[in-house]
């Protein structure tokens with residue numbers, strides 16, 4: 228699976244000062260505006276340790292492992308020792324993400340959000356159909372952060388969209404992703420699904436081309452509605468599989 232499904236803006240910034248406008252940024256330890264640090268937390272802005280460089284395994288998979296631990300920089304914002312590990316497995320038509328957050332503390336717990344902010348490249352976002360969200364409650368950030376319930380079997384995008392769906396199923400499907408294929412999302416321990424397209428608001432974003440929004444959709448698996456509380460010495464694990472159909 229060549230990673231052609233990912234959108235990346237031609238205006239994206241790669242200087243580490245701003246999150247890359249594309250790919251699959253990891254949102255940790257906070258989703259959204261944060262009083263103690265950058266929006267969506269520090270993880271997507273930091274250089275991670277390569278624990279295992281991409282290597283082809285005997286079964287043909289390509290595996291890579293990365294980690295992020297607390298540092299003077301993170302502790303200046305969030306005084307919690309942590310270790311975040313990220314294992315990627317690339318197959319012919321699948322990309323597997325395994326995330327683990329470890330709390331090395333002996334006596335205190337900490338709360339955090341975790342989300343994969345996945346940018347999908349699409350020929351025309353107006354032709355994408357997302358199934359699996361029927362009946363799910365969602366916070367609509369385009370309508371005063373009010374709570375609604377999804378009554379459609381098929382969610383389509385034809386305007387500025389920024390919704391946090393809650394209690395979403397493990398399996399979702401997006402049609403008309405890159406080259407018109409379907410993308411199946413299978414997730415574990417990531418009950419929320421954020422759907423985002425900035426539409427015309429992209430014009431106000433320096434790192435987002437004015438004419439790019441029709442060719443992207445963010446469908447983001449995470450736990451952001453209620454923070455995860457990680458007890459001392461325990462690990463939280465979550466995973467996502469993207470499969471081109």
Ligand code: TA6
Nearest residue numbers: 246259266267368389421423447
């Ligand atoms: O995931 C959707 C969202 O929270 C939107 O509200 C929008 O802010 C988007 O993330 C991009 O955020 P960023 O900080 O990368 O510009």
